[in-house]
Amino acid sequence: xxxxxxxxxxxxxxxxxxxxxxxxxxxxxxxxxxxxxxxxxxxxxxxxxxxxxxxxxxxxxxxxxxxxxxxxxxxxxxxxxxxxxxxxxxxxxxxxxxxxxxxxxxxxxxxxxxxxxxxxxxxxxxxxxxxxxxxxxxxxxxxxxxxxxxxxxxxxxxxxxxxxxxxxxxxx
Amino acid sequence: xxxxxxxxxxxxxxxxxxxxxxxxxxxxxxxxxxxxxxxxxxxxxxxxxxxxxxxxxxxxxxxxxxxxxxxxxxxxxxxxxxxxxxxxxxxxxxxxxxxxxxxxxxxxxxxxxxxxxxxxxxx
Numbered sequence: 001x002x003x004x005x006x007x008x009x010x011x012x013x014x015x016x017x018x019x020x021x022x023x024x025x026x027x028x029x030x031x032x033x034x035x036x037x038x039x040x041x042x043x044x045x046x047x048x049x050x051x052x053x054x055x056x057x058x059x060x061x062x063x064x065x066x067x068x069x070x071x072x073x074x075x076x077x078x079x080x081x082x083x084x085x086x087x088x089x090x091x092x093x094x095x096x097x098x099x100x101x102x103x104x105x106x107x108x109x110x111x112x113x114x115x116x117x118x119x120x121x122x123x124x125x126x127x128x129x130x131x132x133x134x135x136x137x138x139x140x141x142x143x144x145x146x147x148x149x150x151x152x153x154x155x156x157x158x159x160x161x162x163x164x165x166x167x168x169x170x171x172x
Numbered sequence: 173x174x175x176x177x178x179x180x181x182x183x184x185x186x187x188x189x190x191x192x193x194x195x196x197x198x199x200x201x202x203x204x205x206x207x208x209x210x211x212x213x214x215x216x217x218x219x220x221x222x223x224x225x226x227x228x229x230x231x232x233x234x235x236x237x238x239x240x241x242x243x244x245x246x247x248x249x250x251x252x253x254x255x256x257x258x259x260x261x262x263x264x265x266x267x268x269x270x271x272x273x274x275x276x277x278x279x280x281x282x283x284x285x286x287x288x289x290x291x292x293x294x295x
Contacts, residue, residue, distance in 0.1 A: 025189035109183035
């Protein structure tokens with residue numbers, strides 16, 4: 001994909017950053033629910049990509065590499081932090097993009113996803129942000145396929161149950 | 173379930189990073205490049221870096237060995253000096269003892285040693 005570091009590769013790298021920055025930042029942001037930490041993680045990922053640019057063989061390999069490194073960096077970042085109970089009311093909103101569905105429901109769902117344990121949270125994010133197949137999620141997270149399946153099933157059940165409860169609370 | 177999954181997709185849609193994100197990455201990358209230029213070209217080769225590290229380790233080990241040897245020599249010299257001082261002390265003791273016996277045989281009181289070689293008695 002790249003024959004070394006030089007002016008041409010810098011331009012190629014720049015266009016790669018512009019093309020994939022939303023994916024990398026969003027993975028980290030949806031996982032960490034902290035815009036500043038997500039930006040740090042995303043920057044680290046792209047600096048690491050620059051160092052390893054020569055080893056990237058194809059656009060598909062690039063996307064896989066970026067997802068994998070972002071996922072692992074985000075998990076590392078979470079491990080480094082002191083444990084903080086995530087309150088459903090405290091999760092920050094970072095983007096000003098207009099949401100296509102119900103904004104209240106979307107915000108509620110993001111908060112519920114943020115309250116999931118790390119691995120199921122990442123499975124849900126990779127599935128619904130990136131639209132990845134279960135096999136791709138298993139490869140990215142280096143988990144057995146059946147574990148990913150059961151993880152996703154349980155996470156969706158938990159999310160649905162909690163959402164139903166919170167919607168019920170609002171209606172009352 | 174389908175509607176719920178669509179809501180999740182909508183909630184977890186991609187979002188753009190804060191403004192200036194790309195430029196901040198490029199600045200970091202340029203800073204890395206500058207650092208790489210400052211590093212001599214020779215040392216970019218990992219084999220050369222390993223060799224340099226091995227050479228430095230060898231120099232360090234040789235230095236430690238030489239210093240240890242010098243310290244041993246200093247210790248030996250100190251021990252020899254101590255032994256020489258002890259030998260001189262023994263010699264002085266023996267000489268004093270011999271002198272004492274000789275004076276006793278000559279009927280002189282070794283306690284008046286100071287008078288033996290007084291100017292008056294000298295021939």
